[in-house]
Amino acid sequence: GAVVSQHPSRVICKSGTSVKIECRSLDFQATTMFWYRQFPKQSLMLMATSNEGSKATYEQGVEKDKFLINHASLTLSTLTVTSAHPEDSSFYICSARGWNRARETQYFGPGTRLLVL
């Protein structure tokens, strides 16, 4: 079946540095990518939605200059956390929506755990 991968799976960085997280759809074309953030014991919160080749749409309260999203191709989207701070430590999950075997569907990546020291 279709798979969505994320890289890295885990990252630890110093405060003030930037971190890039990649999300790839492996055997289907993702016309839309979603980025979620999951705090401990809480639900996934949608951060932004991006369509291939256009600017991402951010949810209210999400700083677009801090969380840069690029969706340059139908199989790759990246989330860059700029000037990371400890409060950005979280679990980031991407989801890819597209057509797989003539059916529209949505798959989730395994997530990236970010720890900012």
Next chain:
Amino acid sequence: AQSVSQHNHHVILSEAASLELGCNYSYGGTVNLFWYVQYPGQHLQLLLKYFSGDPLVKGIKGFEAEFIKSKFSFNLRKPSVQWSDTAEYFCAVNPANTGTASKLTFGTGTRLQVTL
């Protein structure tokens, strides 16, 4: 905007017990409804979904859910749970007929712990 509430945050059951996890949503229009499962250390997987038609939906691994429109509910059920069902379960909705970029809104999740 739509919202989803899952009233059970943590459920502990013995093997072979029956399961019902509550999910209620609020939205002024037609919705699609989903249940996702996240096993420990793994990514979210789709258990089942409802778009239209028969309100009783059967999913993988013996799970089913019933959409009751009048109650805005989409409860998840399984007649007899197994230890391997230990996981976090998320209910989610999105507005129907809004195209590819329709956003999923998730509930806070229910942690199910099945004891031997």
